Amino acid sequence: MKRIHSILACLLLLSVTAPAFAEIDLSGSWASINHEDAMERGAGPNPDDWAGLPFNDAAREKALSFSQSVISMPERICWFQTQWHIAAGPFSLRMWAVPDPITGKVQAWVVGAWETRAPMTIWMDGRPHPSKNAPHDQTGFTTGVWNGNELVATTTHIKTGYIRRNGAASSDMATITTHFRRHGDLLTVTMFMDDPVYLTEPYILTRSYNLSTNPVAIGGPPCIVGDEGVESGRVPHYLPGQNPFTDEMKKRYGIPVEAAMGGAETMYPEYRDKIKDKFVRPEKCTINCGRPAAGQ
Amino acid sequence: MDSDAGQQTRVFHFGDWKAPAGPHTIQGDSVAVWEGGGRGATDGSMKVTTTNLKAGFLRKNGVPYSENTSLTEYYELITEPNGSPLLVVTISTTDPMYLRQPFVITSQFKKEPSEAKWHPTPCSATW
Numbered sequence: 198m199k200r201i202h203s204i205l206a207c208l209l210l211l212s213v214t215a216p217a218f219a220e221i222d223l224s225g226s227w228a229s230i231n232h233e234d235a236m237e238r239g240a241g242p243n244p245d246d247w248a249g250l251p252f253n254d255a256a257r258e259k260a261l262s263f264s265q266s267v268i269s270m271p272e273r274i275c276w277f278q279t280q281w282h283i284a285a286g287p288f289s290l291r292m293w294a295v296p297d298p299i300t301g302k303v304q305a306w307v308v309g310a311w312e313t314r315a316p317m318t319i320w321m322d323g324r325p326h327p328s329k330n331a332p333h334d335q336t337g338f339t340t341g342v343w344n345g346n347e348l349v350a351t352t353t354h355i356k357t358g359y360i361r362r363n364g365a366a367s368s369d370m371a372t373i374t375t376h377f378r379r380h381g382d383l384l385t386v387t388m389f390m391d392d393p394v395y396l397t398e399p400y401i402l403t404r405s406y407n408l409s410t411n412p413v414a415i416g417g418p419p420c421i422v423g424d425e426g427v428e429s430g431r432v433p434h435y436l437p438g439q440n441p442f443t444d445e446m447k448k449r450y451g452i453p454v455e456a457a458m459g460g461a462e463t464m465y466p467e468y469r470d471k472i473k474d475k476f477v478r479p480e481k482c483t484i485n486c487g488r489p490a491a492g493q
Numbered sequence: 494m495d496s497d498a499g500q501q502t503r504v505f506h507f508g509d510w511k512a513p514a515g516p517h518t519i520q521g522d523s524v525a526v527w528e529g530g531g532r533g534a535t536d537g538s539m540k541v542t543t544t545n546l547k548a549g550f551l552r553k554n555g556v557p558y559s560e561n562t563s564l565t566e567y568y569e570l571i572t573e574p575n576g577s578p579l580l581v582v583t584i585s586t587t588d589p590m591y592l593r594q595p596f597v598i599t600s601q602f603k604k605e606p607s608e609a610k611w612h613p614t615p616c617s618a619t620w
Contacts, residue, residue, distance in 0.1 A: 230597045345536025346529045347571075374574045378581075380528070380538065380567050385583045385599060387571055399573060403581055403599035465603075467610055486554075 220343050223306060223377055226413040227290040227384050227406035234402075236485060238287040242363045243449065243485070244442035247459030250365055256395035257458055261440045263364025266433035269425035277335035279358035280373055282314045284388040284402035291413040297322065306341060306348065309415030316415070317375075319350045326353050333369045348377040360390055360400055365459070368394035382408040398461045449484060451477040499616045505541050512545055517560045521546035528567075539568040551586065551596060559590035578604045 231238050247260060267273060278286065291309035295318075296302065308317040315334075319341035326338055337355035341348055352373040360367050371392035378385045384406040389399045427433060435441070446457035453475040462468050494503045505525035512522035521543045529537030543564040551558050567583040580602040585595045605611075 232596050233598045345534065347536040351574075372574070376571055378538070378567075378569060380540070380583070383567075383583065383585065383597070385567065385569070385581065387579075387581050387599075387601070389574055391574055399575070401573075401579065401601050403583075403601060405583060405597045405599055407597075 220303075221346050221348075221379050222294075223348060223379060223384070224293045225291070226409045226411060227292065228409040228411070228413070229287060229289040230405040230407060231287055232405075237285060237361065242361055244363050244445055245440065246363060246446050246457050247361065247365055248446070248452065248456050248463045250361060250459040251396045251398040251400055251461035251464060252365070252459040253395060253397050256366060257460075258437070259366050259395070260364040261437070261443070262434050263366075264433035264435055265363070266427055269427040270432065271422050271424075271427070271429045274422045274425065275420035278314050279335050279355040279367065280314065280317050280337055280339070280352050280375075281355075281358055281360055281367060281388065281390060282311070283308065283317070283375070283386065284404055285359075285361065286311065286314065288314075289409070289413040290384075290386075290406055291415050306350075309413065310417075311415075312417030312420070317350070317352070319348070326351075337373070346378070350375040350377070366395055367392050370394050384408070398464070449479070450482070451479045495613060497611060497613045500613050505539070517545045517547045519547050519549070521564070535570050535572050537569070541566040541568065557591055558586060558588045561590050562586060562588040565595075580604070 229238075236242050244265065245261070247257070250256075252260070268276070283290070288311045293307055293309075294303045295305040295307060297304040302322075304320070304322050306319040306321060308319070310316040315336040317336070317339055319339045321341050324340065326340060331338075331354060333354045333356045335356050335358065337352040339350050339352040341350040343349075352375070354369075355367070355371060355373070356369050358367050358371075359365060367390055371390060371394070374389040374391070376387040378387070385403060386406070387401065387403045389401055390396065391399050443457075444454055446452040447454055453472050455475075456463055456468070456472050462471070494505065495501075501520055503520050503523060505523045507525050510524060512524075522545045523541050523543040525539055525541045527537060528540050532539070541564075543566070546558070546560060546562050546564070548560045548562075549558055550556060563586075565585045565587070569581045569583075571579045571581050573579050581599060582602070583597065583599045585597045586592065587595045
């Protein structure tokens, strides 16, 4: 009997201190590996390049009205990005588990903040998402479940944001689903953006991270609104038909305008057959050609 | 594994398979193991390690890899929110000759309902 009590005590202790079966430890600093999508994650994409986005017409019209100077509005200089910025931004991750103070079980996983993105708190305690009428913000509300070794997080209640940093928008009806998969010191994050307002299919991005012994900073200095040349109250934009960059991809790379305007079919390889007769190879690539530009 | 460009077939060997001695090849020698939940599991992955590659290009703009390169790949099935399967492949390339750290990229593949779009074509030098 004494032995049974000891075994029960051990099992009880294990249930408090050890994660549930098949969960894995995601905690630590994960250094971003930006070996692909360098422009999108770094300096930013070309204006009016929406190829590969499953846009609908409303999304395209909204994007065509976008002026990059919007982020210099005093009202938006300190505007946070949504959690989609994990996929589309350049930064590393720092993750940690928050234990329940009573049971010790993992109550939430947290993906630390960046200067331009609030932390993602992934609630693991089974709590429901708020009412669809609850306030939305850039942070959103995220819950998670384990699928064996995979953490699957679902984010709702985000405000309108972007899916590409050149005006391609997501709506406040969007849902972000994030899969965290660890392979030793390598972490692969797959993110799905489902948006009934602007997308006809899910938009999918994947990213990789290396476990790092260098701690990744979370957050950043407080954002201070300064004068970036756009006076308060003015909203930089382009009226319909007045966007000056619609043929930018054609001029730079010979890519037909219809391809640059995006749409679900531009995500798939067979689309190349559709436009191959319209592609005109430029005589010389002058910018973002896979090597430093002349004079750099 | 076949792809529809180039008609090169890759063979992933399980178990204690040993690569035969011989010259390096375009596809190299690949050894595979199941990790996590195992074959077909949505939380598992197939890890493939490839060596004995001929030298080639990491990017089509001339970035090279040497014949000392080794490739570690993770093939994973992920279920999309709408229930569709998605294949996510994470590829880590290690090359002591040309790289200072592993070069890592990921790709996603949507499952087609049929082979209607499957048109393998031989490698061609035409534009």
